[in-house]
Amino acid sequence: MKILVCISIVPDTTSKITKEDSNNFLTKKDLTFIVGPYDDYALSRAIEIKESNENVEVGVFHVGLEASEPLIRKCLALGADYAFRINGEPKSSLQIANEICHYAKENKFDLILMGKEAIDYNSGMIHGLVAAGLNYNHFSPVMKLDVIEEGLELQIETDLGKSTIHCKLPAVLGCQEPIAEWKIPSMRGIMSARTKEIQVFEMKTNQSNFEISTESVNETNRKQIQIPKENLELLIQALKKDIQFN
């Protein structure tokens, strides 16, 4: 079974987002970058599947610039077999999805995993776009994934609760916790990752003309009014004044 895990590389969850002084976009200076937390769950599950099944290979796929290579190498150190980077700065979900589709059509994967969303631009759409582009089965958010005979058994979250699904391959899945525990690379993994190759290709799709024009920090100024605990009626009065409920 060939598994492809698509990863985003995003500012770490504790990052304070600030604005670039010189232009209209958020600054990437002084931020620590990580593999997207949801993508990390997907990768961890893929590695577990590889470790407990024969004939499973795991590839890692990323659209981004060269600066992301140390984090791609970390994925190799965790146990992925090979990695691909599409060189460029994508501007939209549709553009990234088209890059994944181009690549997956040529290289035929049985299972494509990624996080349910990237925590930077939060579209949460890419797995769905890829599934439509490849005409694969599609589920998200997937909380449990087991390989069974003739496909996969999944537990997914729905609008009304949870469902257990028997899903045939090929499939694209958006993953979330508790699908797996995040993993830390072993020293042996780190050493062996040094000799694994990261293949680089240029972007194939055209730039989108559906682009972000400006970015700004969202400052919500809260009132910060302290209510004495002896006088909780004040809180109730204030809330009644503030909020109109339907």
Added chain:
Amino acid sequence: MINIAVFIDFKHDNLTNNSKLLLIFANKLVENNAGVQLYLYTVQSANKCYVSAKVKTDSITNFTIDNNVHYSSNASLDHVVSHLKDTKITHVFCTKSTTNDLIFAKLSMILNFNIITNIKSLQLENGLFHFSKSIFSGKAIAKMNGTNEPCIAIFPKGFTGDDLSEDSLDTKEIKIVHISSTNTSSSTILESSLIQNEIQLSEAEIVVGAGRGLKGPENWDIIENFAKKLKAATACSKPISDLNWRPHHEHVGQTGIKISPKLYIACGISGAIQHLAGVNGSGTIVVINNDIEAPFTKHADYIVLGDLFEIVPELTKLFDEA
């Protein structure tokens, strides 16, 4: 020519509040801009459909599978696509839900329309759409200026300042045109469990969240009683779901569910930056904490300092009397 398809959702044969708000909003775009047409659709099986009398359309197209089943993400969208193409739809609006996310991502790829999510505002001027959307889990905002590209726009809960009082009592019944297709999905649902008698977190107008300050899962009844009193949904911070004190679907934060209720009451949650990212869309935030240094106190409208084991039951009692 701008042709907007608005997909609406139902709950027990009534429009959901989010769909009502989206419809009020879309109808205003039509009223204020010449050359904009509104078309109504649903992918949920509908028997009757009542909308505000002001809405400028008399029919709704209902796509179903095998005549009566709601749409699932893996059903064929061929008949939806051909209908939207024949109608020359240029823009698709829908509200956010797990199912809609799946269906409309697929539609976006097939129609080759761009897709925009987490919309905060949308203006239409001289035939050009101006969007703003929240990014970095609400920590920042991105603007997209003046585009007439076809697109699918997914509106989260609470995207407009509109309230439902505008959705006047004056309603009209509109005609439902049914279009059905056969199920082509190769996946089978083995088992489904519905969340019973609980208010859905993503839909709730009031949410009561709790964190490590609760000290243990056995103390959750004070939160549940409080939530019940307020007709609120319950939420928790990440450490709580990691410790299995509460189920994962209650985890609110950057890597959990993002909520935007009118009122969020956080009990014993310190307010780590990741938790704040999940709740910063809330209208009013109340923090109950015994630590004045807790970061959440800087991001709250009202702060009650003290022991939540005293304050929460007291508030529950007071809401009883109120």
